[in-house]
Amino acid sequence: MNTDEAKDEVILFRIKSQKKKYWKMICSKKRISLTSLIIDSVENRILNDERREILEFMEKQDNIFGKIENNINQVAKIANGQKFISESELSNFSDKLSEIIILKKEQNEIFTKIYARLSR
Template sequence: MLEENFNIESAVIFFRIKSKIKKDWKKICNEKNISLTRLIIDSVENRLMDDERRKVLEFIEKQDNIFVKIETNVNQLAKVVNGQKFISESQLELFSKQLSEIASLKARQNKIFENIYALLSK
């Protein structure tokens, strides 16, 4: 057994619930692609469900991809400006504002990620 391989002590708990409730819980588990045991334990311990954890990780990956695209665009603009050896003052001002906004968004994103990681570690 997996539990024996990790020297984890486990206990069995029996409790009674109505068949309808069990059926409803099983339906929830099927929808979330988690086990009934995980549903109960995570609910009691007020932890993120495995399906929610997967969604959070997907969100983080999407956010990272967005910033990779932005960084690529910045690099492309820098290449054009370096090739022309010129950028108008209005373009430079707009570009600087956009870079500041990106830096601000990245800082906010990092703070959100810190909070998410704290939730995931529970």
């Protein structure tokens, strides 16, 4: 629904009291409105609580990569200070960097899909 459209339509339908209580309980746990639950479910959109969870996940992922990048910088600082790094340590370090590049690329692809889904 376009946000510029007036929200002047009302839909009335009957449901059992127990079902309504159950739906309201779901909404309470998810911290969303009953209207949001119904509309987002019917339109196959991500619910607001799921959106929050996804954003929290993305933030955690970013923090994990930040820590990894800090560790890489520490290794580089030690290597620069000692002015020496063995061939095997250098090879291991290069392998880890390559692995991180692959993981970061995969993460970015996942994030692109998530952003596309969130924008619906």
